[in-house]
Amino acid sequence: MFGIGFAELLVIVIAAILFLGPDKLPQTLVQIAKFFNETKRALTSAKNSIEEELHLDEMRREISSLRDEVKNSRADLTTLDDLTRVEPELKSSPIEPKVVKFSKEKSSKEDV
DSSP: TTOOHHHHHHHHHHHHHHHHHHHHHHHHHHHHHHHHHHHHHHHHHHHHHHHHHHHHOOOOHHHHHHHHHHHHHHHHHHHHHHHHHHHHHOOOOOOOOOOOOOOOOOOOOOOO
């Protein structure tokens, strides 16, 4: 707890009993507990309002979608890398590609 060992905690309790006395110690402990609870509540509230103002949930969703896109792109690049390995085999293939040329014929439409 807070990096305090049993021996240090025992010294703090004994010092508190000596300075505050047994009658004021319970009231002081209750006040300290209330202070910590209020501080925790205030920090949680501040954190929630900051997240709301910065739209962190929306940013997290966007980052997640970008991460998925990167994973998909990585898979596509792996496939592309496999194709570049096959390319020399395709170039050395005995099959010659046929070149087909298309020409646009002029139509003989008359204006009506």
